[in-house]
Amino acid sequence: MSRPFSYQEATARERVQHLFNPGSFEEFLPPSERVTSPHLPQLNAPVAFDDGVAIGRALLGGVPVYVAAQEGAFMGGAVGEVHGAKLVGLLRKAVADKVAAVVMLVESGGVRLHEANAGLIAVSEVMRALLDARDAGVAVVVLVGGSNGAFGGMGIVTRCANVVIMSEEGRLAMSGPEVIETANGVEEFDSRDRALVWRTTGGKHRYLLCDCQRIVADDVASFRAAAQEAVASLAGGDTALSLEALEAEQKMLSDRLNNYGGLHDPIDIWTAMQMPDAANIPMLDADSFVAAAASHRHGG
Numbered sequence: 185m186s187r188p189f190s191y192q193e194a195t196a197r198e199r200v201q202h203l204f205n206p207g208s209f210e211e212f213l214p215p216s217e218r219v220t221s222p223h224l225p226q227l228n229a230p231v232a233f234d235d236g237v238a239i240g241r242a243l244l245g246g247v248p249v250y251v252a253a254q255e256g257a258f259m260g261g262a263v264g265e266v267h268g269a270k271l272v273g274l275l276r277k278a279v280a281d282k283v284a285a286v287v288m289l290v291e292s293g294g295v296r297l298h299e300a301n302a303g304l305i306a307v308s309e310v311m312r313a314l315l316d317a318r319d320a321g322v323a324v325v326v327l328v329g330g331s332n333g334a335f336g337g338m339g340i341v342t343r344c345a346n347v348v349i350m351s352e353e354g355r356l357a358m359s360g361p362e363v364i365e366t367a368n369g370v371e372e373f374d375s376r377d378r379a380l381v382w383r384t385t386g387g388k389h390r391y392l393l394c395d396c397q398r399i400v401a402d403d404v405a406s407f408r409a410a411a412q413e414a415v416a417s418l419a420g421g422d423t424a425l426s427l428e429a430l431e432a433e434q435k436m437l438s439d440r441l442n443n444y445g446g447l448h449d450p451i452d453i454w455t456a457m458q459m460p461d462a463a464n465i466p467m468l469d470a471d472s473f474v475a476a477a478a479s480h481r482h483g484g
Contacts, residue, residue: 188403191329192353196238196253199289202404203327203411204242209251211240212277213270221264223299232258235266239274244287245412247419250278253289256332261292263337264299268306275313278322285323285415288345293360294336307337314344318425323347323418327407328354328396333385335360346423347414348396349407350387352470356395357385379466383450388465388473392454394436401470 189202200209213219215233224231236258242251252274254261263271271288278286295303314324326345328334333355334342342348342356350356359367361375361384374380383389391399398414400406444453454462460476468476 188401188405190402191327191351191404191407192331192402194404195257196255196289196291199404199407200238200240200242200251200253203287203289203408204244204249204251205246208243209240210242211238212274213239219266219270221266221299223264223302227298229298235264235270236261237267237270239270241283244285244408244415247284247412247415249415250274250281250283250286251289252286254291254330254338256291256330259296259298260332261290261330261338262294262296263292263303263307263310264296265302265306267296268303268310271310272306272313275310275317275322275324279317279320283322284419285325286317287411287415288324288326288341289330290326290328290334290338290342291330291332292334292336292338293332294338304337307341310337310341311344314341315425318344318346318423321423323415323421323423325349325411325414325418327411328356328387329400329402329407330354333357333360343395344425346418347398348390349398349400349410349414350390350396351400351402351407352382352387352473353402354387355382355385356387356390361385380449383466388468389450389453391474392457392459392477393440399470399474406470 218233220231221235236255238253240251252271324345325347326342327349329351335357339358361381364373365375387399390396398410400410447453451462
């Protein structure tokens with residue numbers, strides 16, 4: 185039996201190669217175009233000829249989709265001016281070409297501090313382009329399973345998608361553990377406590393809090409199957425963010441704060457949700473976890 189191909193350990197281009205139909209990926213603005221950040225050389229920082237993100241089109245189970253894959257090995261997948269412009273251009277082209285869906289392989293620590301305001305503006309433009317795509321009938325599916333997670337602005341972008349698919353190893357949050365510790369002290373959040381970090385920002389906790397819709401094993405084949413199902417389920421449906429959906433999301437967040445705001449460890453939250461054997465949730469494999477969570481995900 186062959187060993188599963190780890191999504192977390194793969195590069196952005198390896199993920200694209202194995203997630204989509206073999207040979208179907210056609211890259212827009214490939215590295216040969218030498219489109220690089222204009223800001224990094226001024227700081228004597230290295231550049232990448234794709235600025236840390238590959239964009240293009242491919243077939244997912246035979247369905248044409250547009251694709252964006254962030255490379256966590258280049259500046260942690262952080263977004264700068266060119267990186268963000270590529271994402272915005274892809275989303276706008278998806279609307280113009282009326283594709284079924286955009287699949288975004290997010291791995292990013294957020295905004296590239298080297299580019300400051302240019303990066304912040306870029307992320308805000310990505311959010312607007314994503315919501316415009318949804319409003320135009322283009323579904324957006326985000327996959328999170330890289331070692332850098334989805335933090336900062338890209339964490340917000342991720343939550344703007346129609347469907348978020350995560351592995352247990354993936355992480356999703358607004359601020360990273362080191363940022364929280366720096367701002368509020370180790371008593372607030374100890375970034376060296378890796379078990380706590382993954383309990384708090386990892387895929388299982390995000391699934392239980394309804395921040396992602398699917399949790400899968402750290403296996404490219406599992407991500408591929410989940411992405412195919414998500415695209416198929418959204419085909420021809422209403423992909424836009426309605427007022428009713430926004431109000432339901434706001435209620436969910438308010439209820440979460442009211443119910444769990446005073447609890448400091450995810451295990452306490454899982455216990456309050458009446459999850460069976462809450463302390464052992466980190467030890468469950470993805471399938472066992474989903475089975476255990478099925479009747480409790482919306483509890484509490």
